[in-house]
Amino acid sequence: MTPRLKVLVLGGTQFVGRHIVEALLSAGHRVSVLTRGRTPDELPDEVERLRGDRDEGPAGLFALSGRTWDAGVDVSGYTPRQVRASAEALREAVHRYVFISTASVYAEQDRHPLHEDAPLLPGAAEDVTEVTGATYGPLKVTCERIVGEIYGERATILRPQIVAGPYDPTGRYTFWIDRIAAGGDFLAPGDGSDFVQVIDARDLAHFVVTVLQKDVGGVFNLAGPRLSWRDFVDVVREATGADARPTWTAANTLAAQGVGGRELPLYLPVRGEQGGLMDLDSGRAQAAGLTLREPRQTARDTRSWSAGTPQRTFLTREREAEVLATLARRETAGGPDCGLLGS
Structure with missing residues (x-):
């Protein structure tokens, strides 16, 4: 029988985060979310809502003080400032840290197919805070590095393809x-x-649950058919x-x-x-338990x-x-x- 986990989701009210929270609850786990609380959410009442602002660095994470969880899932980390603050604050408070990155971290985006060991873009400096089309990938590279440095084998890095499905705000x-x-x-x-090639947000969410339940570390591409x-x-x-x-x-x-x-x-x-971004290999994730629904x-x-x-x-x-x-x-x-x- 799978133990009931306590999971903290950084983000968790919109699209990918919402699907992850719903998948965790469906699997019987207890969920807390940390958000700024600026907009209403449609999460079930059983979700614990914590307030904080990651853009404020450590000062914005006061709500996490003195708390522990079995795992943390970082859905909303886009800049090194955000991710370093949360990763360091949770170093002793969670066992596993799952970071949702992106396939946009790859340098050779014309490579076919793109595997997890393909070269990455040069990372952005840790003081870069503006997220644009040009900085998005490099920022995520640096965020991945920070999580890896702090958590080592307790880190799981997920690099999804374009995410699709209900609640998608990108359109x-x-x-x-x-x-x-x-x-x-x-x-x-x-x-x-x-x-x-896209990944259904619900397939991504279910893989997060699998990673947590089986305590799986490593780097994984997530892509659908x-x-x-x-x-x-x-x-x-x-x-x-x-x-x-x-x-x-x-x-x-x-x-x-x-x-x-x-x-x-x-x-x-x-x-x-960028043709390789539509040829993302997810074989490693499928071997670890990623399942894909029909397009x-x-x-x-x-x-x-x-x-x-x-x-x-x-x-x-x-x-x-x-x-x-x-x-x-x-x-x-x-x-x-x-x-x-x-x-």
Whole structure:
């Protein structure tokens, strides 16, 4: 019988943290969360809520003083200042420290596949506090190093792929689920042979529970099934019952229309500088107990949630219609060189 654990989650009210808390509770464990408490949460009443602000360093962690837990799960550590303060404060207060990092720590993001022993980016200086697209990966590298230095074999580092599923505030994966579910002709990047790879937040959460229950240390990539874009579209169409028709369009043609990664999230050309991020190997984690649900279930459950929840806007339907109309005119006028790659 698995012992009932006391677990502290740093973060825990939004998306990944919420799923981790729910998975821990479902497994019968006791959970405390440390948050700033600035926004309401939807966690069960049985969760102990502690207040603190990691941006204040050790002073912001007063609520942890004199307390002990079996494990700590760091979902909200983005800067070395935050992570060093919590890792040092909990050094003698928890047995295992699980740090949620990112696949963005890898330096050679065009490597296929990306394993845990691939080279990392140079770490950011510990006094860097601004999280941007350029600093995100280097900051996480430094955070990983801090956790490893303080906890040694008691550290577990998880490097997830893009995380998807219900409650996702980024909207990157959800954009495609909602657009395909809406049906009709839609703009699709490439020719369908590039790849999409995400990790369902619930699979990530269940692996955290496994790590804690089995006391597993080490570094693990977390990634779900790798699908071609054509297969991904088919999966979403089947999951949502949508009559949606992709207009596959070359990346350079999209760029000429002013449409790029900001408008069409998730798309990374397989031979591009970041193509390896859609080829993340999770074999080590699967051997340690990571289980993956079918992509169809992730798509279906995400749509069930997103249908009643306002979502972030990427490519608007009006702008998409303009681009599709322009491409159709060019196809009529210019034949095979228009950049359209079939349906």
